[in-house]
Amino acid sequence: MNNTQHKPGKLIFSFFPGCSLKASGHENTMSLLKFCQKVNVELKELDDWNCCGSSSAHSINHDIARHLPMRNISLVPRGVPLLIACPSCFIRMKSTYLSIKNSASLKKEYEEQWGQPFDEELEIIHFFEIFSRINIDDFIDNAQEKLKKLKVAPYYGCMLSMPPDLRFEKSYYGVMEQTLGQLGADMVPFGYGTQCCGTYLSVAKPALAQTVVNKIVSGAMEAGAECMVTACAMCHLNLEIRCTIKNPIPTLHFSELLSLALGEEDQKKWFPRHIVDPRPLLKKKGLIAS
Amino acid sequence: MIKLDPPSDGLSNEIKERSGINFNACMHCKTCANCCPFLEGMDFAPNAVLRLVQLGQEKTALECSTIWICVGCNTCCSFCPMAIDIPAVMDGLRHKAIETGAKIAEPDVLSFHNEVLNTVKKYGRTHKLEIMMRYKLKKMNLLDDMGLGLTMLKKRKLDLTPSKVKDKKAIGKIFKNE
Numbered sequence: 001m002n003n004t005q006h007k008p009g010k011l012i013f014s015f016f017p018g019c020s021l022k023a024s025g026h027e028n029t030m031s032l033l034k035f036c037q038k039v040n041v042e043l044k045e046l047d048d049w050n051c052c053g054s055s056s057a058h059s060i061n062h063d064i065a066r067h068l069p070m071r072n073i074s075l076v077p078r079g080v081p082l083l084i085a086c087p088s089c090f091i092r093m094k095s096t097y098l099s100i101k102n103s104a105s106l107k108k109e110y111e112e113q114w115g116q117p118f119d120e121e122l123e124i125i126h127f128f129e130i131f132s133r134i135n136i137d138d139f140i141d142n143a144q145e146k147l148k149k150l151k152v153a154p155y156y157g158c159m160l161s162m163p164p165d166l167r168f169e170k171s172y173y174g175v176m177e178q179t180l181g182q183l184g185a186d187m188v189p190f191g192y193g194t195q196c197c198g199t200y201l202s203v204a205k206p207a208l209a210q211t212v213v214n215k216i217v218s219g220a221m222e223a224g225a226e227c228m229v230t231a232c233a234m235c236h237l238n239l240e241i242r243c244t245i246k247n248p249i250p251t252l253h254f255s256e257l258l259s260l261a262l263g264e265e266d267q268k269k270w271f272p273r274h275i276v277d278p279r280p281l282l283k284k285k286g287l288i289a290s
Numbered sequence: 291m292i293k294l295d296p297p298s299d300g301l302s303n304e305i306k307e308r309s310g311i312n313f314n315a316c317m318h319c320k321t322c323a324n325c326c327p328f329l330e331g332m333d334f335a336p337n338a339v340l341r342l343v344q345l346g347q348e349k350t351a352l353e354c355s356t357i358w359i360c361v362g363c364n365t366c367c368s369f370c371p372m373a374i375d376i377p378a379v380m381d382g383l384r385h386k387a388i389e390t391g392a393k394i395a396e397p398d399v400l401s402f403h404n405e406v407l408n409t410v411k412k413y414g415r416t417h418k419l420e421i422m423m424r425y426k427l428k429k430m431n432l433l434d435d436m437g438l439g440l441t442m443l444k445k446r447k448l449d450l451t452p453s454k455v456k457d458k459k460a461i462g463k464i465f466k467n468e
Contacts, residue, residue: 019416023449050414050455050464055362056406058381060388062308064407067464091364113463158363164373196327196363203425204402205359206435208331237447241438273445 011133013083013125014076015043016093018233019051021085025233025253027270032085032127032255038262039139041130043083046075052092055200066106067113069096073122074114081123083130087159087232088199090126095165097124126159128172128231131179139262140183146261147185148285153225154180154187155216155251157235158196176229176254183261190223192216197238206242213242221249226281229254240275250278260287298346305343309382313340315372322366322376332356333395336366336376339383352387356380358396401428411465414455419448 021029036043049072057065069092076082084090100106100118107118137143154176162169177187195216198209217239220228228251230236239251256270260282267288271279282288306312316337323335333355334342342351351357362377370376387394394400405425409417422439426432442448455461 019418019453022415023453024418024447026446048456050461051410051416053410054406054416056403057410058362059384060400060403061407061468062381062385063467064410064464068410071460071464158365161364161368163364163367163377164370164375167368167373194365196361196365198328199361199363200399200402200406201328201331201359201361203422204396204398205331208328208359211330212327241442273447275441275445275447 010040010042011130012042012044012080014046014080016046016049016052016072016082016084016086016089018084018086018089019054020233020237025236027273028085028233028236028253028255030266031253031259031264031270034264034266035255035259035262036130038259038264039130039134039136041134044080046072046082049075052086052089054088054092058092065092066096066099069093070100070110070114073097073100073119074110074116076119076122078119079121081125083125083127085127086234087126087157088234090124091163091166094124094169095163097122098165126172128175129170131175132170136179136182136262143182143261144184146183146263147180147257148287149184149186150257150281150285150287151188151224151226152180152185152252152257153190153220153223153228153249154193155220155228155230155235155239156194157230157232158194159231160194161196176231180229180254180257180261183258185257188220188223188225190219190225192219197232197235198242199234199238202238202242209238209242210244213239214245217243217245217248221245225249226285227252227278229257243276248276250274250276250281252278301346301348301351302344305379305382305386308385309375309378311375311378311382313374313376313379314344316340316344316374317372319371321369321371325365325369326360327363327365328359328361331359336360336380340374340376340379343379343383349392351383352390352392353395355395357383357387358394358399398429401425407468409452411461411468413452414458414461415453417449417452419443419450420452422448 053065053068198212202209231254339356357380360380366376405421
């Protein structure tokens with residue numbers, strides 16, 4: 001990349017936070033930004049980005065579902081890869097991008113609507129791609145000692161499931177196990193780690209979402225996990241608000257555990273925002289000061 | 291053998307065109323049904339919906355709950371041995387159901403989607419608090435989940451004011467036909 005010449009090793013991305021991170025998962029965003037600073041990754045928020053359309057646009061309106069991601073694509077500065085933190089936004093944006101790329105008529109529509117040539121070279125990546133490009137060990141000494149054998153169940157939700165038009169995308173299966181394991185966590189495999197959290201059914205069909213969420217959380221507890229970790233702000237919210245199990249284990253954002261392991265002190269701003277308070281567990285494990 | 295009289299591939303062709311998906315490759319292995327996390331909330335398994343469409347059973351297909359319960363988590367289509375984008379077919383069926391005024395099996399789901407798009411139209415981004423309030427008002431059950439709503443406000447999971455796109459004109463262009 002040309003723009004890394006001045007600061008050797010620095011990775012620079014346009015950053016698409018998406019509505020879930022921007023407006024409810026603040027602790028996810030804050031810890032993600034802190035983590036990126038620590039590992040010499042610069043995220044420049046995409047100026048004036050809009051909602052990707054989420055589940056609702058493609059569910060009920062085909063045109064809007066196409067045009068919302070199109071505008072975002074048109075905003076990305078040339079030569080800078082676009083990094084997306086939310087798995088669902090990533091699918092919407094990448095899928096739209098590829099469909100424009102493969103269709104002359106969509107390209108024409110895009111260029112007429114947004115008044116600029118389509119960027120054939122734009123790279124759209126999910127946050128997990130960072131771990132193929134950096135090595136955490138370069139930024140921390142004694143990585144293995146950081147998470148003190150915290151027993152963590154990795155929950156990916158639907159993020160590893162790709163629709164057929166994205167089936168040649170890289171799979172990030174195992175990234176959380178690999179990375180957190182490298183930082184000294186004791187990763188606990190369990191049966192529901194790739195089962196969808198129910199997304200908006202937690203609003204429209206709460207009883208159904210509750211059944212699914214309880215299955216996921218109790219699965220992790222039965223496997224012996226002390227906490228769960230999620231890679232999606234929406235999953236995190238659902239696991240917290242729709243779990244009716246007595247004394248459930250807390251759920252942390254992947255970015256929170258990463259930042260914590262790298263010695264970030266800002267956690268006072270993140271953990272009070274959790275509905276299931278992770279602080280008693282983290283104190284017990286000696287991961288935060290009591 | 292079931293003989294269809296008159297033979298009807300009209301619906302099948304229409305949904306194929308709307309979704310861009312050739313679901314006639316489906317061999318009804320039921321992988322989708324077995325891996326769907328929400329099967330118990332559906333009246334027809336996902337492959338059965340494809341079958342209804344193949345057989346031209348328009349009313350049943352458009353009025354089933356499955357097309358609304360499917361959240362598009364892509365579990366089915368990432369496991370489908372024929373790589374059929376089943377959630378995209380569900381999208382096509384939902385769009386047709388709305389356009390033709392079919393009876394909506396899960397009106398709450400549709401109402402939620404409408405509220406989400408309302409806030410995106412207004413602000414360019416979703417605004418959770420407004421979505422929830424309007425959704426609950428329409429359902430006339432503000433009290434349901436009230437405790438949860440308060441907890442979410444206390445934990446600052448619901449921003450009071452919306453995050454907005456500056457270029458309102460651009461958003462207007464996207465929603466010009468709405």
